[in-house]
Amino acid sequence: MAKEEKDNIVVGLDIGTTKTCCIIGEMNSDNTINVIGIGQTPSKGVRKGIISDIEVTIEGIKKAVYDASRMAGVEVAAVYAGITGEHVKGINLESMVAIAGKNKQVEQSDIDRVREAIRLNAATHNDREVLHIIPQEYIVDDQNEIKNPLGMYGSRLRSRVHFITASVPRVQDIVRSIEKAGFFFQGLVLQPLASAEACLTYDEKELGVVLVDIGGGTTDMIVYIDGGVRHTAIFPLGGIQVTNDLAIGLRAPIEQVEEIKKNDGCAFAPMVNELEEVKVNLIGKKTERVVPKRVVAEIIQPRMEEIFGFVQKELKASGMEGRVAAGCVVTGGGALISGIEEVADKVLRLHARVGYPSGISGLLEVVNSPVYSTAIGLMVYGARNRVSVKSSRQSSGGNGLEGIIKKFKGWMDIGF
Ligand SMILES: Nc1ncnc2c1ncn2[C@@H]1O[C@H](COP(=O)(O)OP(=O)(O)OP(=O)(O)O)[C@@H](O)[C@H]1O
Ligand SMILES: [Mg+2]
Structure with a gap:
């Protein structure tokens, strides 16, 4: 039933x-x-x-x-x-039509035609599954950042969207x-x-912001500017790599270093008191060793810097660097590690905060x-x-x- x-x-x-x-x-x-x-x-x-x-x-x-x-x-x-x-790919698409209205004023039929042109453009990617077509802006002649062009005067109407597809x-x-x-x-x-949708404020999206979701297996990023999605990217690394780095670096069991990462780990080594220590087993042995927490952080930090390094490269390559005035919001389980805002700030040179729903x-x-x-x-x-x-x-x-x-x-x- x-x-x-x-x-x-x-x-x-x-x-x-x-x-x-x-x-x-x-x-x-x-x-x-x-x-x-x-x-x-x-x-x-x-x-x-x-x-x-x-x-x-x-x-x-x-x-x-x-x-x-x-x-x-x-x-x-x-x-x-x-x-x-x-396998998920996001690209920006643009289409253009001549404004056909009598007084060169944008009518609903012009908006329908420019949307149809985007759909035709999108249809050429027919080997992929379309996930989202997210409107960014309309442009009338050289006037951009228009949310509703109805009634505006001009000769060309363009539409820009962010187009996301998957395998x-x-x-x-x-x-x-x-x-x-x-x-x-x-x-x-x-x-x-x-x-x-859960973490960003309206103002952040309008001012420009990059959201970085550090999960276990992937780090996902999305950039908003003027309220619209401008760029998306997925990197195949996350918290699991950090745990693996610790297991290799400390030669300790994965389960144990996962707990050490969560309870005593830090993504920014200079924040850690040099005198603090944590107990760690050697793989396959019962005896415990004492390791300075600073050493744990020195293993974690390079991986976190690598993750934010990818974000930085994407921002640069997409021309969004310098446009995200509201800074960076870090979320996902990986955002829970102490020192995350500091390491994001160091690599991206942006104000960073942790994003809660x-x-x-x-x-x-x-x-x-x-x-x-x-x-x-x-x-x-x-x-x-x-x-x-x-x-x-x-x-x-x-x-x-x-x-x-x-x-x-x-x-x-x-x-x-
Ligand atoms: N307090 C913490 N400190 C550091 N890392 C943490 C903490 N809590 C969780 N994590 C890490 O966060 C990761 C899991 O995050 P999350 O639940 O967002 O991943 P997921 O959604 O399952 O994976 P993905 O989004 O990559 O598919 C794990 O690697 C875990 O070790
Ligand atoms: Mg996730």
Whole structure:
């Protein structure tokens, strides 16, 4: 029997490299969201953000959703899921049309034509799955940064968008896992877009900001300028590499150094008191050694500098360096290490802050952590771009995967 879900329920499902996390929200009549359930379980079938074992992932999804729905006391029928990995590509596209109106004034038909030109441009990437077409700005002749060009005078109308695509098989893996776990999927959202939804303020997006989500297996970045997405990039490294560096550097068991990293680690060595020490085992031996915390930090710092070095290179290559006046917001589990703001500041030469999910109510004491930015953001994104459970069921039911992907293509450019 099909599951029934209340109309005001919205569910975010983050299938991350280290954990699969489900967050259930209840939308209030004033459009605010109350978090009423959370479930999470370690991800065993995900590597560098990509599903590597479908069966294990299905079990993880079932458990996370079951736990969240039990806590919330509601049934879950459909979810908004995230996607990341090196296969995801974001580019800026531009199209141009002549303004056809009598007085050279932009009419709705001109806007429709310029949008259609973007769609045609996007359609040339038909070997890829389209995730998002995000409007940036309209330009009338040389006047840029226009949000609504209707009624403006000129001879040429241009539209700029950020266009995000993914590998078709990687999308299918996610869709299949969710469906096989017994849920409809209402939408697939680029993970850093979801994290940005949860962590960034309106002002930061307007002034210009780079969000860096340091997860276990990937670091995702997204740049906003003048309120629009200008650049996205995914790097295949994160907190797991930091832990591996410590295991190799200290010749100690992975489980132990993971705890040392979380409890005593620091990403900026000069902050650490030279006299403080931590106890560490040698791999395969029971005897403990004492290691200065400064040494631990000296192993962590270069990896964190490498991560922010990639961010710096992307900012430079995309021409965004110097345009992110509001600085850098770091989120994801990797943002929890002490000294993260200092190391980001040192490499990027930007003011940095740690991004916590905001703008929600409910189980705040549980979800108030950068670890949950993506899952919360998926839920918020879902609430803002709502597709009814019924319509996602109708369009996916009976048509198999092809039908799901087709429906999926339809809703992605909502807002464009
Ligand atoms: N207090 C902490 N200090 C340092 N690192 C931490 C802390 N808490 C969590 N981490 C690290 O954060 C990482 C997990 O982050 P997160 O939960 O955001 O990843 P994920 O979403 O599962 O992975 P991905 O986004 O890469 O697919 C792990 O490598 C973990 O060691
Ligand atoms: Mg993540």
